[in-house]
Amino acid sequence: MTVTDVLVCALGAVSLGAAIRVVTTNQIVRAGLWLVVALGALAGVYLVLTAELLAWVQVLIYVGAVVVLMLFAVMLTRAPIGRSDDLDRPRLPAILVGGGAGLGLAAVLADAYRWSYIGLSGVEPGNAEALGREVFTGWALPFEVLSVLLLAALVGAIAISRPEVGERREES
Amino acid sequence: MPVWLEIAIRVAGVFVAFLTLPLIVGQTEHKVMAHMQGRLGPMYAGRFHGWAQLIADGVKFVQKEEVVPGAADKSVFRLAPAVALVPYLVALLVIPLGPGDLVAQPLDMGLFLVLAVVGVGIVAVLMAGWASANKYTLLGALRAAAQLLAYELPFVLAAASVAMAAGTLSLTGIVEAWRPWWLLWQLPALFVFFTAGLAEIRRPPFDAPIADSELVFGYLTEYTGLRFALFLLAEYVGIVVISALTTVLFLGGWKGPFASDTLGWLWTLVKVGAVAFVIIWLRVAFPRLRVDQLQKFCWLGLVPIALLQLILTAVVKVGF
Amino acid sequence: MHPVIPYVLAALLFGTGVYGVTVRRNAVLLLMSVELMLGAVNLVLVTADVTLKQHVGQAFALFVIVIAAAEVGLGLAIVLQLFRLRRSIVTDEVGAEREPVAVSEDA
Amino acid sequence: MELPGKGLLKGLGVTLKTMTRKNGVQQYPDVQPDLPARSRGVIALMEANCTVCMLCARECPDWCIYIDSHKETVEVPGAARARQKNVLDRFDIDFSLCMYCGICIEVCPFDALYWAPEFAYAEGDIRNLLHDRGRLGEHMAHVPAPDAHDPMGEPSKEESTAAKKGGAR
Numbered sequence: 001m002t003v004t005d006v007l008v009c010a011l012g013a014v015s016l017g018a019a020i021r022v023v024t025t026n027q028i029v030r031a032g033l034w035l036v037v038a039l040g041a042l043a044g045v046y047l048v049l050t051a052e053l054l055a056w057v058q059v060l061i062y063v064g065a066v067v068v069l070m071l072f073a074v075m076l077t078r079a080p081i082g083r084s085d086d087l088d089r090p091r092l093p094a095i096l097v098g099g100g101a102g103l104g105l106a107a108v109l110a111d112a113y114r115w116s117y118i119g120l121s122g123v124e125p126g127n128a129e130a131l132g133r134e135v136f137t138g139w140a141l142p143f144e145v146l147s148v149l150l151l152a153a154l155v156g157a158i159a160i161s162r163p164e165v166g167e168r169r170e171e172s
Numbered sequence: 173m174p175v176w177l178e179i180a181i182r183v184a185g186v187f188v189a190f191l192t193l194p195l196i197v198g199q200t201e202h203k204v205m206a207h208m209q210g211r212l213g214p215m216y217a218g219r220f221h222g223w224a225q226l227i228a229d230g231v232k233f234v235q236k237e238e239v240v241p242g243a244a245d246k247s248v249f250r251l252a253p254a255v256a257l258v259p260y261l262v263a264l265l266v267i268p269l270g271p272g273d274l275v276a277q278p279l280d281m282g283l284f285l286v287l288a289v290v291g292v293g294i295v296a297v298l299m300a301g302w303a304s305a306n307k308y309t310l311l312g313a314l315r316a317a318a319q320l321l322a323y324e325l326p327f328v329l330a331a332a333s334v335a336m337a338a339g340t341l342s343l344t345g346i347v348e349a350w351r352p353w354w355l356l357w358q359l360p361a362l363f364v365f366f367t368a369g370l371a372e373i374r375r376p377p378f379d380a381p382i383a384d385s386e387l388v389f390g391y392l393t394e395y396t397g398l399r400f401a402l403f404l405l406a407e408y409v410g411i412v413v414i415s416a417l418t419t420v421l422f423l424g425g426w427k428g429p430f431a432s433d434t435l436g437w438l439w440t441l442v443k444v445g446a447v448a449f450v451i452i453w454l455r456v457a458f459p460r461l462r463v464d465q466l467q468k469f470c471w472l473g474l475v476p477i478a479l480l481q482l483i484l485t486a487v488v489k490v491g492f
Numbered sequence: 493m494h495p496v497i498p499y500v501l502a503a504l505l506f507g508t509g510v511y512g513v514t515v516r517r518n519a520v521l522l523l524m525s526v527e528l529m530l531g532a533v534n535l536v537l538v539t540a541d542v543t544l545k546q547h548v549g550q551a552f553a554l555f556v557i558v559i560a561a562a563e564v565g566l567g568l569a570i571v572l573q574l575f576r577l578r579r580s581i582v583t584d585e586v587g588a589e590r591e592p593v594a595v596s597e598d599a
Numbered sequence: 600m601e602l603p604g605k606g607l608l609k610g611l612g613v614t615l616k617t618m619t620r621k622n623g624v625q626q627y628p629d630v631q632p633d634l635p636a637r638s639r640g641v642i643a644l645m646e647a648n649c650t651v652c653m654l655c656a657r658e659c660p661d662w663c664i665y666i667d668s669h670k671e672t673v674e675v676p677g678a679a680r681a682r683q684k685n686v687l688d689r690f691d692i693d694f695s696l697c698m699y700c701g702i703c704i705e706v707c708p709f710d711a712l713y714w715a716p717e718f719a720y721a722e723g724d725i726r727n728l729l730h731d732r733g734r735l736g737e738h739m740a741h742v743p744a745p746d747a748h749d750p751m752g753e754p755s756k757e758e759s760t761a762a763k764k765g766g767a768r
Contacts, residue, residue, distance in 0.1 A: 027245070029245070029248075029302055030245070030248070033248065033295070033299065036295055052280070052281055053281065053284070056284045056285055056288045057284075057288075059288040059289065059291075059292065060284070060288035060291055060328075063288075063291070063292050063295065064288065064291025064292055064324065065291070065321060065324070067295065068294045068295065068298065068317055068320075068321060069321070071295075071298045071302070072298075072314065072317045072318070072321075075298070075302060075310065075313070075314060076314070127280050127281060128280070128281055128284070128341050
């Protein structure tokens, strides 16, 4: 075990624990806050794995925007403080499916990599320069397509969430 | 010097700045605001012009009873002030004070880190507002979330403009690349960044989430004693961080008309102080924006300006 | 570094996400579980990058984050619209056979 | 068309100007306020002038003046018969009721009541706001001297009659 391993293990444990709280807690807003912890710790793992830019993007987009949006939606849909009892379906099938997927994938990956070792010294850190070069040389077209996708999503979200034109007038 | 000692000294320095600068800003606010309104402000604590007023306030806050509402989500309620403080502390770590090594933690992606962690502050506001189990705090938190999500966009875009101009994301690198004529060229970005920064720290005139005439005290309504003091501290650290960022990104950081290399840290502090003064000044001079005006100002005012500035920066950068 | 640690971590995170998606009835909680799964995928991409010493995976992870952001924006818009129509965001009750409650009552 | 943001700049200007100007704050407990003459602080009683005519007590809108008295017979040597005189036993003003209208002072025909500028007589107990005649007499010490006569104005009635009499004599 190297220092990196220890850090990954520790942050990973935090992340996994928080993730389990996200899917098991009975309090909706708490689930959102645990998601912040889980994704934040995941950003820490990225940082340890030299993916600097990705880590901060994760904090900026996920913690700063996505989770806030979710908490916002939870509060707008009148989440109660305290426990709600009707959040879950029957647990057993879900445990079977989720546990099967998780443990199965883990087994496959563990079998593929065993206890192989990779030195981090030769790895060029994934900073803004490296990722920028990567995205804008090899993946420029997908990048553009993505921006179109974002625009479409933006327009779609606005179109869905605005009240029907004219309807609001008549009501008030 | 051993590495751990150096790190300890740097962290201690940031901690000292974290504890003293907000107090200085707060005291200045007391006095400047009072004089702008034809008053004197605190005059007694500490004999000379009430310089120890905030320390006295701190002692008072510590002595106060800690009230947690019965219906509140208690652990979230208790955790919120800490979550509000930590992002600003992290942001202070990477802001350079002077040339060379005068920064707690020089980072390649300092700008990006600052933008990312400043955005985390919203979570604290949502936690505080929701966990208080009070309709006013909830309304305040929802207003704050809507405001912060909206203003994050021009905030980041304006910062992106200057990063594009400097060709780096490192805060030290940006100051090094900075030239006096950038003041003119990046003026719209400066305006957008400063205004959006004000909204990010929810200072007047963008304090609709607190709005004491409508929402009692917004998301802070239920807080008392030390936790309330921590939220106040977060507000003043926020002023320091936004002033320091504006200074570093747009006003040339440690560069001054003379002695930039030896007295650079002084230039930075002077500029930060000046920007902080403007923040206080705006609080006194301007009335609070209504919520709809606030959103309109962001989406129809700041975002287009920021986008145009980005185009301008790109054109100048590619053209010359 | 032993790549098996982050890989197993990613697999377990993914499993947690799958469990969440299957077990949760609340639409927003469902979206949260989906985010967990996406995070796990990103972790796999980043780890693969480190083992292969290149940056393609991280670029992909960047794309995934962007898509996730778009997905959440759209998803939450739909959830809010659902709440406006039904006063509830429980996914079980979203069926074509049920008439939506009248909007004008207390919207 | 007006320049956009003009009002905002004006607001900034006003506040900045106010800040640089010296402000006239007097810090009260350290610096006593210089009150204008005829400030309505407290009502003072000049006991010697009071004839117990009860006009003040009857005119008081909220009945906050309490007067008790008794009659005494004064034997003047050489007079045809003894005269009777009112002697004041009690003259209290309840300042928890008083609304500082000043009617009592206006109606007093013998100038027994005055405004004094003393204002710092708050009490911990409301009962202590009932000032008795001793205390009301002490307030006389603060009553400012009457304004000087207007040199351009008519002379007072007393002066003119005195002058007339002197001229006639």
